[in-house]
Amino acid sequence: MANPIKMIKKVELTEEQKMSQSLESLLGEVAQNKDSLLETLHLLQELHNSGILEAAGSLVKAKEKVAKIAVGQMTREPVTNILNNTMAAGGALATLDPEMTKKLMGSVAKGLAKAEQGLQSNSKVGILDLIKVLNDPDINRAIGFGLNLLKGIGEGLKG
Template sequence: MAQPITTIQKYVPTKEEQNQQKLEDLKILLAENEDSLSKMMNLVSDLNDTGVLEAANSMLQSKEKIAKIALGQMNREPVTNIINNIMGAAGVLSSVDPEVTTKLINSVTKGIDEGNKHLKKDEKIGILDLVKVLKDPDVNRAVGFGINFLKGMGKGLKE
């Protein structure tokens, strides 16, 4: 009768056999992706010909210096002011009803159109014309909005 197996010997390939297997796998991969590799090599060649590859390589080698310059620029007062203004404007806009904002922007657009029509006519407006135009409901609405806008802005400036 045969003796029972008491130990299992695991086959461990040598370094040379591992390298040979890797080369075989690479050959198969190259054969399966010939078109992609060709396109990639053409792209790299074009990048090299135009100098982009060299520029990217130089940037990678100088990444610490570039990061230091970029951070220095971001810490300048004008840049921080812009960032703070954008954050403040975003906060204000987030508290305003989007429908009101859309209505206001559309009204401004219509107002610009009407203003351009007036500029093309080149008519002078007298004091009597101003008094008469206040009776126009559209003008009266806009003037009322402007007056109340200025009032609210004044209250906001007081705080």
């Protein structure tokens, strides 16, 4: 029978051996990723040649000053107004029926195309023309929609 192990020897590497292993590991990684490393070096060279790398380095060095300026700009009233208006518009859009919005946007596009045609024809519209077009079902529908839209806006402005 074998003798039981009574003592375990811990092998400790010298600093030189540790560095040698690290270098071997690093060289293996470099060899495996040669193409991507070369591409990265070319990119860094281009960034250096264009001055972007230096600008980015300066930006990082001045990060506290840059952050202070950015926060100062973000808290200006016009910026906060934009953010508040965007959030309010987003909230309003969330309440709208997407199908109705899609239909309305399509109608607006079609209306703009018709308006462009009208501009191209350069025809004059008289009072009798306005009275006649009220019988057109498309125009009547659009006028009714507009009047109801205005009524809803007025009701919303009341409260």
